[in-house]
Amino acid sequence: xxxxxxxxxxxxxxxxxxxxxxxxxxxxxxxxxxxxxxxxxxxxxxxxxxxxxxxxxxxxxxxxxxxxxxxxxxxxxxxxxxxxxxxxxxxxxxxxxxxxxxxxxxxxxxxxxxxxxxxxxxxxxxxxxxxxxxxxxxxxxxxxxxxxxxxxxxxxxxxxxxxxxxxxxxxxxxxxxxxxxxxxxxxxxxxxxxxxxxxxxxxxxxxxxxxxxxxxxxxxxxxxxxx
Numbered sequence: 464x465x466x467x468x469x470x471x472x473x474x475x476x477x478x479x480x481x482x483x484x485x486x487x488x489x490x491x492x493x494x495x496x497x498x499x500x501x502x503x504x505x506x507x508x509x510x511x512x513x514x515x516x517x518x519x520x521x522x523x524x525x526x527x528x529x530x531x532x533x534x535x536x537x538x539x540x541x542x543x544x545x546x547x548x549x550x551x552x553x554x555x556x557x558x559x560x561x562x563x564x565x566x567x568x569x570x571x572x573x574x575x576x577x578x579x580x581x582x583x584x585x586x587x588x589x590x591x592x593x594x595x596x597x598x599x600x601x602x603x604x605x606x607x608x609x610x611x612x613x614x615x616x617x618x619x620x621x622x623x624x625x626x627x628x629x630x631x632x633x634x635x636x637x638x639x640x641x642x643x644x645x646x647x648x649x650x651x652x653x654x655x656x657x658x659x660x661x662x663x664x665x666x667x668x669x670x671x672x673x674x675x676x677x678x679x680x681x682x683x684x685x686x687x688x689x690x
Contacts, residue, residue, distance in 0.1 A: 497521055599662055599667070640679075644673065
């Protein structure tokens, strides 16, 4: 019988935010397929802080940080091929995924390819970064009758997003920070904007005011704009 592919949410950074089910799944699978970007396996590092991965095969999956769709498709196909070789051998494979596996997840591309090839896949939910950021700020993400809008700051029409009612969550800010800052200023929302950089990770920085954030900011930064 073929093995099963598991997408395991590991939260935004703090290993204590992994669920019991996530830990159990990681410890039950003989193969851990670790997404790797720029030589770093952050999701694996977080998972190793909560689960015993002794004796597991660690299978690196390289996902380049690029917007070149051809390069991305090739990387996803190579990752799927590597995983499917283990699945055909009857091994279950767990893929640790930053945040929640259903939110801007690299795993979703891998799962689409693997399931199209006839293999089973299971998603293990977890704590998304914007919930952890709200908790770190001591802020309710929203209240009754008010919506929450979630956008990738790197590619969304920020001005249009900021005009929507309710709370706006801008994720994966990074290099887009100057443009995001300008859009927030143009909308007159600077006093309603907070952010957390590297939430739950070493180097976490909480900024309760947009003015406290520099333009040189990491990819793992989430911004909340409250109504």
